[in-house]
Amino acid sequence: MEFKSVVGWRRSIRFFDPWRxxxxxxxxxxxxxxxxAPRVLEIDFVRVVVVLRDELSADxxxxxxTPTTTAQLDMAPVYIFFFADLEAIEPAxxxxxxxxxxxxxxxxxxxxxTEEFAVGTAGQYIRTILDDEDRVPLxxxxxGDSATQxxxxxxxxxxxxxxxxxQEYALxxxxxxxxxxxxxxxNVGAARGILGFPDxxxxxxxxxxxYHGETIEAGGQRPREPFEEDFFELRYGHPFYRxxxxxxxxxxxxxxxxxxxxxxxxDEVRGLARKFGLPD
Amino acid sequence: xxxxxxxxxxxxxxxxxxxxxxxxxxxxxANNDTLIETLTxxxxxxxxxxxxxxxxxxxxxxxxxxxxxRTRARRQYMDxxxxxxxxxxxxxxxxxxxxxxxxxxxxxxxGILP
Amino acid sequence: MEFKQTVGRHRSSQYFLPWxxxxxxxxxxxxxxxxxxxxxxxxxxxxxxxxxxxSLTAAxxxxxxxxxxATLIDTAPVYIFWFYDMDxxxxxxxxxKWPTVASGALVDIGALGPPHxxxxxxxxxxxxxxxxxxxxxxxxxxxxxxxxxxxxxxxxLAAIDEGLAVNLAPFDEAGAxxxxxxxxxxxPVTAMFVGYPADSWEAAGQEPRPPxxxxxxxxxxxxxxxxxxRVTQRLKDSGxxxxxxxxxxxxxxxxxxxxxxxxxxxxx
Ligand SMILES: Cc1cc2nc3c(=O)[nH]c(=O)nc-3n(C[C@H](O)[C@H](O)[C@H](O)COP(=O)(O)O)c2cc1C
Numbered sequence: 327m328e329f330k331s332v333v334g335w336r337r338s339i340r341f342f343d344p345w346r347x348x349x350x351x352x353x354x355x356x357x358x359x360x361x362x363a364p365r366v367l368e369i370d371f372v373r374v375v376v377v378l379r380d381e382l383s384a385d386x387x388x389x390x391x392t393p394t395t396t397a398q399l400d401m402a403p404v405y406i407f408f409f410a411d412l413e414a415i416e417p418a419x420x421x422x423x424x425x426x427x428x429x430x431x432x433x434x435x436x437x438x439x440t441e442e443f444a445v446g447t448a449g450q451y452i453r454t455i456l457d458d459e460d461r462v463p464l465x466x467x468x469x470g471d472s473a474t475q476x477x478x479x480x481x482x483x484x485x486x487x488x489x490x491x492x493q494e495y496a497l498x499x500x501x502x503x504x505x506x507x508x509x510x511x512x513n514v515g516a517a518r519g520i521l522g523f524p525d526x527x528x529x530x531x532x533x534x535x536x537y538h539g540e541t542i543e544a545g546g547q548r549p550r551e552p553f554e555e556d557f558f559e560l561r562y563g564h565p566f567y568r569x570x571x572x573x574x575x576x577x578x579x580x581x582x583x584x585x586x587x588x589x590x591x592x593d594e595v596r597g598l599a600r601k602f603g604l605p606d
Numbered sequence: 607x608x609x610x611x612x613x614x615x616x617x618x619x620x621x622x623x624x625x626x627x628x629x630x631x632x633x634x635x636a637n638n639d640t641l642i643e644t645l646t647x648x649x650x651x652x653x654x655x656x657x658x659x660x661x662x663x664x665x666x667x668x669x670x671x672x673x674x675x676r677t678r679a680r681r682q683y684m685d686x687x688x689x690x691x692x693x694x695x696x697x698x699x700x701x702x703x704x705x706x707x708x709x710x711x712x713x714x715x716x717g718i719l720p
Numbered sequence: 721m722e723f724k725q726t727v728g729r730h731r732s733s734q735y736f737l738p739w740x741x742x743x744x745x746x747x748x749x750x751x752x753x754x755x756x757x758x759x760x761x762x763x764x765x766x767x768x769x770x771x772x773x774x775s776l777t778a779a780x781x782x783x784x785x786x787x788x789x790a791t792l793i794d795t796a797p798v799y800i801f802w803f804y805d806m807d808x809x810x811x812x813x814x815x816x817k818w819p820t821v822a823s824g825a826l827v828d829i830g831a832l833g834p835p836h837x838x839x840x841x842x843x844x845x846x847x848x849x850x851x852x853x854x855x856x857x858x859x860x861x862x863x864x865x866x867x868x869x870x871x872x873x874x875x876x877l878a879a880i881d882e883g884l885a886v887n888l889a890p891f892d893e894a895g896a897x898x899x900x901x902x903x904x905x906x907x908p909v910t911a912m913f914v915g916y917p918a919d920s921w922e923a924a925g926q927e928p929r930p931p932x933x934x935x936x937x938x939x940x941x942x943x944x945x946x947x948x949x950r951v952t953q954r955l956k957d958s959g960x961x962x963x964x965x966x967x968x969x970x971x972x973x974x975x976x977x978x979x980x981x982x983x984x985x986x987x988x
Contacts, residue, residue, distance in 0.1 A: 329726040329881040333753050333874060340836060344718050354951045357936045358960060361929055362727050364876065364888055366910065367788065370930045375937040376945060393675070394851060396715035397836045431970035432924040436983035437734055437791040447787045451890075462863060483804075483864030487909055490869025494757055495727065497870075498877070502723040509758055523941035530866055531760070545830045550755055551764050551818035557751045558769045561901045566770055572748045582752065587829040592632055595830045603697045603719030604835035605704035606632065627839055631827070664845055673845045705834060711845040713837030 330581035332501045337544050339506030341598050342401040342536030352503045353404060356535075359499035360492045367452060368423040371410035371488035374496075375521050377532075379403050382520065389516035397604060398510055402534035407517060408492050409527035410485035412464075412477060419453040421445040455480040464528065465514075475525060482528065489530045496533050506538040540598055546586030610655055612646040618656040620710050621645065627709035641702055648703040651690045652683075656706065659683065663712045673711070680712055687714065724960040726881045731923040733885035735977050736796045736915030738773075746882045747798060750914070753878035754802075754871035761821035761852065763812045766871035766909075767803045769900050776899065783895030789911060792889055795981065796913035800875070801896060804868035806860030807905035813852050822852055860905045868909045876912060885917035919977045925965035 327335075353376055360374060379387070379402065391399055399405070417423070424433060424444035433439035438447075458478035465474050493509060500507035509531045517529065538544075554565035576582040588594075599606040615621055624645075625638055635641075649655060654662070663683060667674035691700030697719060704714035721729075747770055759765060773781065773796065781793050793799065812820040819825030821832075824840050832838045838847075855861070872888075879886045891911040896902050917923070929935070933944035955961045978984070 327723050329721050329723045329877060332723045333756055333878070336756070336758070338758060338831065340832065345720075351948065351951045351954075354945070354948055355955065355960075357932075357945060358952065358955050359724075359727050361932060361935065362730060362926070362960065363873065364730060364732060366888070367890070370935070372935055373937070373941070374935060374945075375939070375941050377939055381939055391715075393677070393680075393713050393837075394847060396713070397718070400715075400718045426928060427965075430924055430928065430966040431974055432732065432734075432927055432965055434734065434974050434978070436974065436978040436981075438787075438984075443787075451787050460862065479861075479863040483862065483907065486864030486866045487869040487872075490866030491873040491876075493866060494870040494873035495877075497758055498723065498874070499727070509760070521939075521941045527941070547756070548762065548831060549819035549825055549829065550762075553751070553755060555818070556755060556764050556767050558767075558900075560769070560771055560775060561899075562769060562903060562906075563901065566748070566751060569745060569748060572745045572752070575745075576749065576752055581756070586831065591830040595833055595835060596632060599701075599835040602835070603701070604716065605701040605708055605714060605837075606628075606834050623841070627841065631833065631839075667849075672849055675846045675850065708834045708837055709839045709841065711839060711841030713842055713846065715837050 327502050328579070330576065330579040332498050334547070334579070334581040334583045335542060336497055336501045337548055338508040339538055339540065339544055340398050340508055341539035341602065342398070342403070342506055342534070343539045344401045344403065344536070346403070346537045348404050348505060348535055348537070352505060355503055356406065356496050356499040359495045363491050363495045366484050366488045366491070367418060368427065369418040369452070369484065369488070370414045370423070371485055372492045373409040373411050373523070373527055374492065375407040375409070375523065377405040377407060377521065379405065386516070386520050390512045390520070392511055392513050395510045395512060398508060398534050399512065401539060401602070402536040404535040405532045406496060406535060407521060407532040408489050408496070408530050409523060410488045411524075411527050412475075412481060412485060413526045415452060415456050415481060419449045419456060421449040424448050455484065464525065485528045486530070489528070493530070493533065500533070500535055505535055506542070508534050510534050539602065540594065543588065545591035545594065546588045547583040548586050610646060610649045612642050615646045615649055615656055616642050620656040620660040621706070624706045624709040628705070644699045644702040645706050647694070647699070648687070648690055651693065652686055659707065660710045660712065663707065664710070675712065683707060683712070684714060688716070721881045722959065724955065724958040726877050728926070728960040728962045729880050729921060730876070731885070732927060733887045733917055733923060735918035735981065736885055736913070737918045738795050738797065738981065740797070740916045742798045742884060742914055742916070746884060747800070747914070749882055750800065750875040750878045754875035757871040757874040759867045759870065761809070761812065762826060763808050763820045764818065765804055765808045765865050765867040767805050767906060769801045769902065771799045771801065771900065773797050773799070780899045783899055784891050785895070786890045786892055789889040789891055789913070791983070792887055792913040796887070796915045798914040800912040800914060801891060801900060802868060802872040802909040802912060803902065803906040804865045804909055805906055806862065809852060810856050813848065813856065822848060862907050864907070872909055872912065879912070879914055884914050885921070887913045889913065918981055919973055922963070922967060924970050925967040926962045927965055
């Protein structure tokens with residue numbers, strides 16, 4: 327699909343056909359897209375675990391649910407979990423990846439990139455982030471377990487940035503593959519037990535993935551606050567002027583689509599409730 | 607406690623809230639009799655009035671002003687509705703009971719029908 | 721451009737044509753794309769400020785630099801500074817001004833409703849107190865937020881789709897506060913440097929990654945996801961996977977481009 331229509335057709339899908347599996351090659355394609363996402367400061371943060379719903383036990387399914395997310399977990403046949411491994415920062419401080427990129431002509435002396443700069447200045451910059459004194463526990467202690475890591479907020483900031491980039495790549499790749507997707511909260515403690523991810527991995531919201539159980543319009547593009555609330559020019563407080571002609575061009579390219587709710591959305595939702603045996 | 611009848615159910619505050627929330631969301635409904643009838647059956651099954659069921663699940667918190675969701679009570683009602691659904695052999699009827707609790711602020715999530 | 725091409729063509733671009741301005745409408749496209757990204761509880765955590773090299777004084781540019789962005793600030797014509805608004809959740813909860821989960825908008829538009837157990841009363845009595853309000857008393861908390869990066873990533877791909885070169889690099893927070901007058905509740909994500917490429921769009925080639933099996937796992941965090949080579953072949957055909965760095969002519973290209981841009985010459 328054209329990039330702009332992928333963006334335009336993406337919306338959080340909350341009804342999936344639970345009986346339809348996702349082909350493994352489509353899952354791999356999504357992972358390959360994440361693989362190509364830019365790395366924050368060239369740190370290899372990202373870790374991704376693909377979980378097939380039907381390989382989870384009923385108990386595991388139950389514990390993953392939160393009061394706000396239940397039906398979606400039942401409907402989506404695939405969950406893709408995203409993490410950032412804080413252990414990836416240490417090799418970055420040593421300049422390992424920078425050195426490799428210098429050798430490949432990606433980073434060059436024209437921009438000051440030398441072996442010395444990679445290890446000294448750049449590596450040191452990352453070390454400062456890692457060692458920053460403003461620190462928080464990576465997770466709240468559960469029960470008697472107090473062994474949780476205390477990490478710098480600056481490191482978490484980078485880690486979460488890496489997660490967000492991976493998540494958006496995944497969402498878009500799913501749309502491009504003709505699939506529906508949604509990021510969703512789950513019980514992280516339960517996920518830790520089921521997936522067995524290490525303590526150094528920062529967890530986040532997984533992406534639920536499957537074939538649309540609702541129309542791909544899903545009631546229309548979801549609302550946003552005015553453009554001028556979020557984007558500024560030259561300084562904060564001076565909104566970036568939103569040129570209507572550009573908006574028109576993006577409408578023609580299917581990136582900006584008719585807004586929710588379509589007149590027939592509520593009928594659709596009630597129909598979906600009957601389709602899946604859900605309350606209305 | 608005396609058997610709950612459909613007039614009690616219809617007059618309960620939580621029932622009125624339910625019907626009005628449904629109407630806001632889905633538009634006017636010609637006839638709510640089936641809804642009331644099914645909710646009455648569920649109330650009889652549970653041995654509770656509509657307001658009691660809602661109060662079991664959402665209670666004033668320690669500070670008094672805001673309501674707090676009682677997770678265990680919610681789970682008990684989820685199980686009870688499943689039993690009810692089995693007894694009446696009807697998902698739609700089970701869903702009417704769920705709809706009542708949902709519009710009153712208590713999330714109910716039955717399994718997806720195969 | 722096809723989506724897979726857009727993803728495949730990403731390079732951390734180093735060389736921008738300093739004399740070629742970026743059309744304002746292309747900058748708007750980047751922002752429009754960012755705006756449409758997924759966002760938790762439909763809240764505007766992501767914010768951005770656009771600045772132009774030529775609209776800042778040399779002293780202001782200097783203040784924005786970090787070791788990673790010094791040359792990029794000197795050469796890229798457009799900078800987009802992305803932020804995470806640490807106060808966005810509080811504003812959504814207290815003001816209910818925009819169509820967020822807190823305002824009940826997602827229920828109203830049929831995005832989340834009774835089939836998922838949601839109703840207006842549920843938002844008010846459960847989602848607000850149990851999901852959205854906890855922690856607000858502590859005030860804005862640093863430590864990042866994936867949401868701001870979701871928007872930035874979508875903007876980044878839009879830039880590539882518009883035929884632009886992009887690079888993400890950190891900027892100086894105190895400098896940004898002074899020059900861009902950013903609020904105290906905004907935490908930096910990264911800067912996006914945007915321009916037309918001075919080297920070929922292929923640049924050094926696709927940048928290296930650690931082994932696929934060290935990043936992607938199957939069902940358990942200990943079990944690598946097996947990579948099917950037939951799928952990778954198809955992705956090569958569609959342009960998502962491209963020739964890996966370094967392309968054979970890279971050193972010569974870098975020398976020539978550095979001369980063109982009056983950058984310090986490659987010493988080799
Ligand atoms: C980190 C993150 C977590 C999310 N968690 C949930 C969730 O638990 N349940 C849900 O229904 N939607 C969730 N969403 C989806 C957002 O509600 C959705 O993106 C937003 O309402 C905008 O709608 P759109 O994605 O259709 O554009 C999440 C989004 C993000 C970015």
